[in-house]
Amino acid sequence: MNPTPLGTEEVLAMLQDVVARLVTPRFGRLGDGEVTSKRRPGDLVTVADREAEVELTRLLRARQPGALVVGEEAVHADPSLVRALPHAAHAFTLDPVDGTRHFVAGSPDHATMLAELRRGEVVRSWIWQPQHGRAYVAERGAGAWRDGHRLSPGPRRPGPPRPTGTCCGVDYPRLASGQADLAAYLKQKPWDHLPGGLLLAEAGGSVRRWGPLLVARSGRGD
Known part of the structure; x- marks a missing residue:
């Protein structure tokens, strides 16, 4: 028997519950040893990233057995996971704390995607x-x-495009809401861009490659 698909609002409630339990209590309260660097200096990971990813992965697999779950921290441990993503019949990408540097610094500009x-x-x-x-x-x-x-993209806006460059979990919503017009990225991991890319496309915007960059535009641009 095929598992019952998760409802859209049910998934949102799941995200909100896990973040409320495992991420938000650490905001502004990270202790010694709860923040480390990964491969590069400044590429941070916290206990909140790790615990939220483990819990969300567990919940998704329990409700959607057979689905591939590709989380940022899991790929850091096993890079081969991401190669299966394009071929999986059913899969999820997961970024437990997008904008970890902002989260560590006490900025509200972070998201779970x-x-x-x-x-x-x-x-x-x-x-x-x-x-x-x-x-x-x-x-x-x-x-x-x-x-x-x-x-919706709203009316065309005169003048030069308004850029955004905070983190994907903030930038893509700004573009989709018409609060910004343009963002460009060198880093192009699927958990960073797939959630916002669909949001932006459904709001009338676009994401395209331009040389080495991934360029996201709101529907209010040219």
Whole structure:
């Protein structure tokens, strides 16, 4: 028997619950030894990243057995995991704390992000910004939403494009909401860009490669 698909609001509630239990209590309260660097100086990981990813992976696998869950911290431990992503019949990408440097520094600009894929195509995505209290949800062909209100590009804006460059979990919602017009990235990991990419596309924007960069534009741009 096939498992019952997780409802969109059910997944959002799952994210919010895990973040409330394992991430938010550490915000501004990280102790000695709870922040470390990965491969490069400044590439930080915290106890909140690790514990939230383990818990969300467990919950997703329990409800969707057979689905591949590709989390940022799991890939750091086993890089081969990400290579299976394009070929999996059902998969999720997971970034437990996007904007870890901001989280460590006490900035509210961080998020938890999840994307669902079916045979390599992103079909749903979720971005939860706990300190801002904003939830962004997208479903392919059904639109992009912020806290239950549908996002649209709005009228064309005159003047030069407004850039954004905080972290993907903040940038993509800004683009989809029309608060910014342009973002460009050298780092192109799937857990960073798949959730926001679907959100932006469903709000009328686009994500394209331009040389070595990944360029995201709002629907208000040229």
